[in-house]
Amino acid sequence: MVSGSVDANQPLIALRGIRKHYGDPASGQPLVTVLHGIDLDIYAGEFVAVVGSSGSGKSTLMNILGCLDRPSDGSYHFQGQDVAQFDSDALAWLRREAFGFVFQGYHLIASESASENVEMPAIYSGLPKGERVQRAQALLQRLGLGERLGNRPNQLSGGQQQRVSIARALMNGGHIILADEPTGALDSHSGAEVMALLRELAAAGHTIILITHDRDVAAQAQRVIEISDGRIVGDSASQPATAATTATTAEGDGTRMQLAPVPQGGSASATPLVAELLEAARSAWRGMRLNRVRTSLTLLGIVIGVVSVIVMLAIGEGARRKVVEQMGTMGTAILYMGSKPPATGGPAGQITEEDLDALRELPEIRRVMPVIGDPVTVRYGNADKQVYVFAASEEMPLVHHWKPRLGRYYTDTEDRDLAPLVVLGHKAHKHFFPDTPNPLGRQLIIGTSAFEVIGVMSERGADSGAQDYDDMVFIPYQSGRARVYQAQTQPDYVVVEAMSSEVVNEAEAALHRVLLARHGGREDFGIGNAAARIQAEAATRQSMAVMLGLIAAVSLVVGGIGVMNVMLMTVRERTREIGIRMAVGARQSDILRQFLTEASLVTLSGGTVGLVLGALVGAVLVLAGVPVVFSIRAMAGAFACAVVTGLVFGYMPAKTAARLDPVRALAGE
Ligand code: ADP
Numbered sequence: 313m314v315s316g317s318v319d320a321n322q323p324l325i326a327l328r329g330i331r332k333h334y335g336d337p338a339s340g341q342p343l344v345t346v347l348h349g350i351d352l353d354i355y356a357g358e359f360v361a362v363v364g365s366s367g368s369g370k371s372t373l374m375n376i377l378g379c380l381d382r383p384s385d386g387s388y389h390f391q392g393q394d395v396a397q398f399d400s401d402a403l404a405w406l407r408r409e410a411f412g413f414v415f416q417g418y419h420l421i422a423s424e425s426a427s428e429n430v431e432m433p434a435i436y437s438g439l440p441k442g443e444r445v446q447r448a449q450a451l452l453q454r455l456g457l458g459e460r461l462g463n464r465p466n467q468l469s470g471g472q473q474q475r476v477s478i479a480r481a482l483m484n485g486g487h488i489i490l491a492d493e494p495t496g497a498l499d500s501h502s503g504a505e506v507m508a509l510l511r512e513l514a515a516a517g518h519t520i521i522l523i524t525h526d527r528d529v530a531a532q533a534q535r536v537i538e539i540s541d542g543r544i545v546g547d548s549a550s551q552p553a554t555a556a557t558t559a560t561t562a563e564g565d566g567t568r569m570q571l572a573p574v575p576q577g578g579s580a581s582a583t584p585l586v587a588e589l590l591e592a593a594r595s596a597w598r599g600m601r602l603n604r605v606r607t608s609l610t611l612l613g614i615v616i617g618v619v620s621v622i623v624m625l626a627i628g629e630g631a632r633r634k635v636v637e638q639m640g641t642m643g644t645a646i647l648y649m650g651s652k653p654p655a656t657g658g659p660a661g662q663i664t665e666e667d668l669d670a671l672r673e674l675p676e677i678r679r680v681m682p683v684i685g686d687p688v689t690v691r692y693g694n695a696d697k698q699v700y701v702f703a704a705s706e707e708m709p710l711v712h713h714w715k716p717r718l719g720r721y722y723t724d725t726e727d728r729d730l731a732p733l734v735v736l737g738h739k740a741h742k743h744f745f746p747d748t749p750n751p752l753g754r755q756l757i758i759g760t761s762a763f764e765v766i767g768v769m770s771e772r773g774a775d776s777g778a779q780d781y782d783d784m785v786f787i788p789y790q791s792g793r794a795r796v797y798q799a800q801t802q803p804d805y806v807v808v809e810a811m812s813s814e815v816v817n818e819a820e821a822a823l824h825r826v827l828l829a830r831h832g833g834r835e836d837f838g839i840g841n842a843a844a845r846i847q848a849e850a851a852t853r854q855s856m857a858v859m860l861g862l863i864a865a866v867s868l869v870v871g872g873i874g875v876m877n878v879m880l881m882t883v884r885e886r887t888r889e890i891g892i893r894m895a896v897g898a899r900q901s902d903i904l905r906q907f908l909t910e911a912s913l914v915t916l917s918g919g920t921v922g923l924v925l926g927a928l929v930g931a932v933l934v935l936a937g938v939p940v941v942f943s944i945r946a947m948a949g950a951f952a953c954a955v956v957t958g959l960v961f962g963y964m965p966a967k968t969a970a971r972l973d974p975v976r977a978l979a980g981e
């Protein structure tokens with residue numbers, strides 16, 4: 313796995329014929345060559361200054377030396393190993409363990425404290441938290457920032473920020489310090505301090521590569537390399553310091569100047585997972601708190617989406633259930649029929665038993681139930697009342713999807729035997745027997761005849777659309793005709809149940825056809841289609857539920873777009889942060905894990921708040937009497953949608969940025 317040996321006399325860094333072009337003629341941008349074949353050997357322990365005027369290619373060279381960028385051409389050997397062969401994890405290892413960067417613009421992470429910025433390289437090298445904090449604080453103390461550990465970069469002066477970034481460069485040892493115009497943004501006093509620090513580090517055995525346009529600054533190095541228009545035009549090195557003179561030097565803080573070979577193959581020294589997840593969650597939480605506006609906008613988008621889906625679907629489902637309930641009690645296959653005078657004049661028709669038998673033969677029709685019903689005086693003891701007395705066959709409970717709560721309903725045989733039996737509606741029971749929970753066996757006087765109570769129906773209730781049935785009493789058809797309705801020659805109306813709700817209209821047509829034929833072509837009867845009315849209402853409610861669902865989906869999408877927008881707005885800022893993290897040695901997997909944790913934290917908390925708020929709104933609606941039915945599936949679906957949207961748009965930009973060369977990420981491209 314390890315190739316190349318660590319030989320004290322081989323150069324630490326060997327560049328041969330390094331070129332760098334920018335632009336791409338294929339896409340219309342002119343090709344600019346910035347480095348024209350650089351040959352350079354740097355030995356361990358050297359203090360090298362690269363000096364040249366602005367635009368001469370110094371930064372470009374440094375970025376290539378530090379593996380933040382790749383050369384277009386030429387070879388780069390690090391300790392004898394060809395850098396072009398390294399995979400991204402090996403390059404990350406180099407940036408983490410071998411190099412320490414000091415930039416003109418400091419490149420500190422704005423949301424982290426001085427101490428946390430310094431700790432960062434050690435997080436990626438897997439140093440336990442305790443040691444990490446201790447070492448970061450010791451370094452900052454040594455650089456005179458012992459009082460500023462908790463300050464964020466914007467609470468520090470330029471010179472202090474630069475010292476923080478030097479401490480960060482030293483965190484993992486800082487064997488090779490790459491400093492690009494470290495004094496460029498500083499006043500002369502702070503600049504002198506930084507230079508003194510670099511000289512001290514050079515004396516302690518660190519390899520220092522200093523880039524500057526200032527010859528006075530460069531003169532403080534052992535070796536000065538002059539660069540002009542991308543070519544080396546001067547090199548003071550006649551007697552390069554060999555590693556032998558410096559490699560054994562060790563510092564009090566344990567810096568090892570002898571660098572191990574670069575591990576390759578990706579398996580080496582992965583950051584402990586739990587520690588890093590905790591670290592990512594902590595830093596995510598920090599970022600969310602510091603960017604309150606951004607976080608709350610993202611959360612708002614998620615919350616609105618989730619709440620509206622939950623509430624709208626609950627209202628829609630509530631409305632739909634109500635209809636289903638009504639259809640269950642009223643039946644969706646019921647037709648009503650009665651005699652009436654024809655429109656052309658003349659008497660109303662007579663609906664005979666033979667007519668009904670003929671209808672029973674029709675294949676579209678399941679049941680035919682003649683009904684006689686009128687208000688009749690009903691008496692029990694001293695209480696009497698006008699009650700609607702409903703006389704029909706034993707099929708009534710089947711036709712109306714209704715069951716007795718107490719006792720039983722009468723049978724077909726009892727009906728034919730003219731048995732004097734009565735079943736009470738829920739309210740009729742309350743009226744006649746307020747103190748008798750079980751009135752079975754009592755005698756009720758209906759008209760002039762006594763009927764025995766054998767059952768009490770269950771309550772229809774207000775939602776069924778048939779609550780007045782609760783006021784009635786029910787007696788067999790034949791004994792009703794014989795004992796109560798002696799004057800009646802035909803049913804008041806006939807309830808016809810179609811085979812199914814799908815064939816209601818066919819049943820109506822057949823009914824019409826047969827009766828018309830039997831009545832000699834006179835339309836002396838009328839048919840009412842209750843089923844069609846209920847079905848129409850069900851369809852209306854169904855489409856309302858669909859519309860509410862659509863509105864909910866739209867608000868989920870709008871919420872999602874809001875999330876995307878906020879995320880995309882911050883990509884540039886985050887890209888720079890990713891660049892910094894990669895420069896201090898984060899692997900691609902570290903970056904992705906961090907951003908995934910962050911996106912999960914935001915979306916999961918947004919989704920949870922949405923669920924809770926949705927349930928609260930639902931509770932308020934329930935209190936206000938709106939029928940709502942919460943669906944676990946809708947809740948889970950909304951939650952999942954929100955989380956997925958947030959993850960995709962939080963994660964994708966990070967994935968793109970993590971694939972960039974660190975220089976480009978640092979530029980925030
Ligand atoms: P120095 O650090 O010596 O001032 P740089 O290495 O930053 O110079 O840049 C050298 C030249 O390369 C400059 O002319 C600059 O315009 C050009 N250059 C640098 N980066 C890019 C880039 N990403 N695309 C195109 N040209 C670039």
Ligand code: MG
Nearest residue numbers: 370371372493
């Ligand atoms: Mg530069």
